[in-house]
Amino acid sequence: MFSEAPHNNHTFSSKCWNIPISLQVKTSIRASGRAEFIKEDREKMRDPEPCRIKHTEDTEQQTELIEENEENEELNEVEGINHFRTGEIPSSCSQTQKDLKKRRAKKSFTCTQCGKRLTSKHHLEFHMRVHTGEKPYKCSHCDKRFNHSGALKTHERIHTGEKPFTCDQCGKSFTQKGDLTTHMRVHTGEKPFTCDQCGKSFTHSSHLKDHMNIHTGEKLYTCDQCGKTFLRASVLKKHLKVHTKEKPHSCHLCGKSFSHLQSLKEHLKIHTGVREYMCFVCEKTFSSVKCLKLHQMIHTGEKPYKCSHCDKRFIHSGALKTHEMIHTGEKPYKCSHCDKRLIHSGALKTHEMIHTGEKPYKCSHCDKRFSRSSTLKIHERIHTGEKPYHCTACGKCFNNSSALHRHIKNNHSK
Missing domain, CATH: 3.30.160.60 (Classic Zinc Finger)
Structure with a gap:
């Protein structure tokens, strides 16, 4: 007869795939002499954080996150079966990999629209919403709709004001965990996304993607009002408000209206006096990290943006773009009261106050x-x-x- 052996804890991790899996297995030998392997817990295996849907690419990205999560679940199941069969923890993942491939081959679902292969019928149905435009989840506060519940949940926090993710360095709160992760890089200085053309680094991938268009010269979105081109649809959407004069965001303290929510947030700091970003060289404080970064270039002397017509250099791309209009003669912003045209929207806004008499x-x-x-x-x-x-x-x-x-x-x- 076997005497009951003390419990031995074995912790092992997947090494064949770059996926966050860690399983803890307990081995116990009972009176029957049979070895039992019990999966106690799976760490780091939770549903992907819901992300805000911006356009089709984001929807596909969300689908990929869900697919990856399902692959992790499958891997856990297959590993558990192998360990139970052999009664030992394998030194390699080759058998697990083979079994996982077999399981995937059995449950492969292909999109008839684009040929993308998915691992379950449910995820195929979710993916098809990219093509059909179906958005079954409606916000209970406004008319906005979403193609999955996670995006709806995140969106509704805009209405409720819920910000469950808080920075332990400065106390700033966020609606999404991903936003907190990105924000933490302000404190750590981490810039994990590097351009392979010029070596410049960025805090998140979307900024790198936008930067790459500087090298390729690609500008995908064009304004039908003034012909101005933009790298992203979201930036074009913001720009169009210049032409429509739409200002949906109002300050509840002074009544001033803004085209963009972020502009309102920055404006509110005038009333509250909040200036959370400080320059370590001169101790000057700023209301946004963007303003701080621009200011710091005064100390470093850095002017990364060079005019293609002359040798003049600038601290930021906006100043370069405005300057180059001097060479091209471009004046995209026309006054609605007279025929005067101006180089940028700020100058137009100031000019129109001559006609309106506004002095805010x-x-x-x-x-x-x-x-x-x-x-x-x-x-x-x-x-x-x-x-x-x-x-x-x-x-x-x-x-x-x-x-x-x-x-x-x-x-x-x-």
Whole structure:
């Protein structure tokens, strides 16, 4: 007779596929002398985090995530069967791989539209929604529809305000785990996606994908109003609001409206005073990581964007694009009140205030109002006495750069 042996824990991981599987097996020998292998738990095997559906490519990506999860489930089942049959933990995965291929061959479902092969009828049905456009899941708060429940769940957090994923470094919360993972790279400095053409690195894959179009020159989406081209459909959609004058996002504190939700979020920080991103060189703070990165180039002197018509270089692509219109003569933004055309939307917006008489920026010290925030900023220095621009030749200080340039021209130029 066998005496009951103490439990031995064996932990093993799949080495044949690059998939996150870790199984824990307990071996116990009972009085009958039969060895039993019991799968106790499967770590890191949970449903993929739901992601927001943006367009067809994202839908296909979601399908692939679900398929990968099913493959992991199959692998667990096949490994469990092999271990039970042999009564030992195998040193290689070759037998498991063979059995997995057999199982896949038995349950292979092919899309009649594009030829893609899927591992179950359910996932084939899910994939077909890419072609049919079917969106059976409707938001209970608005009319938006989705082709799977995970995307609906994520979307509804916009209405409920739920942000279950919180950064333990700065306390910022997010609606999706993927957004938190990407945000954490701000703190760690991690940039895992590298361009194989120029070596530039990015925090997430979509930015690398957009960057690659700089090398290929590919611009897929064109505005039918002004002919401007864009790398992404989402950016074109945002741009079209310039022409339609649509501003669906309003500030509940001052009533100011914005074309984009992100612009409203940035605006709200003016009221709350939140400036969470700090430059470690000069300790200046910013309301967004994008503004911080642009500012840091002042210290590094980096100007990665060069004009194709002259040798002038710029800190960011937007400034380069605007500058190149000087060479091309392009002025895509036309005033709705007169025939004047302008290089960029910001200049158009400021110009149209001449016609409307709108002056949204009010001085906090007096009742004077201005059409531009930059003009307000200069004006408020009269009240505060701030003079940040100083002459290196004589030390005299000024409250704006134009006054400094005039002073140098009149007094120190040869």
